[in-house]
Amino acid sequence: MKITVKSLKGGSSIVEITEKTSILDVKKLVEKDIKIPASQQTLVLFGKTLQDDKCVEDYPKIKDGTKVYVAIKKPESLNAVLIKFLRKYYSDDQCKLIVDEFMRNFQSKVDSLSLDDLERIAKSEIGE
Structure with a gap:
């Protein structure tokens, strides 16, 4: 089946999928056309966020010709990523220091x- 994935910032992609295609794989297909990294995409269908670990068949409203929207997540800052990682090993005060x-x-x-x-x-x- 073919679905249309539209970006809220403009641009769209028509992707060929099956019911067994994971949502993460849909994002990877969209990444090629719309040039938005899969990690920054949030796919939305009828106001509900589609989960990466689920398949198309888990969303019965996705049929041939369905329009899915992609919102762009703001990437996490370096500070936020470091703190998230360090919290596994240190207290909040130690993480901040x-x-x-x-x-x-x-x-x-x-x-x-x-x-x-x-x-x-x-x-x-850039590989030169």
């Missing part, structure tokens, strides 16, 4: 980069 020190050190290192350094990093990331 560690993250604050890490961010000061990180900012210092970034500030010390030259334009040549930034160009080298950019080239290595």
Whole structure:
């Protein structure tokens, strides 16, 4: 079956799926057309969020020609990711101290980069 996935910021994608296709796989198909990373997508059907670990068959309202909307999640900040990880091992106060020190050190290192350094990093990331 084919469904249309429309972005709230414009753009759409028609994807070919089966009932056994996972919602995460639908996001990956959409990522190719709309250029929104799957990790930042939230698929919405009739006001309900579709869960990544479920399949299309778990949502009986998804049929051939159905329109599903994709909302873009704001990526988590580095601070938030670090705190979430560190909370497994440290108290909240310790997490804050560690993250604050890490961010000061990180900012210092970034500030010390030259334009040549930034160009080298950019080239290595885009594969030149």
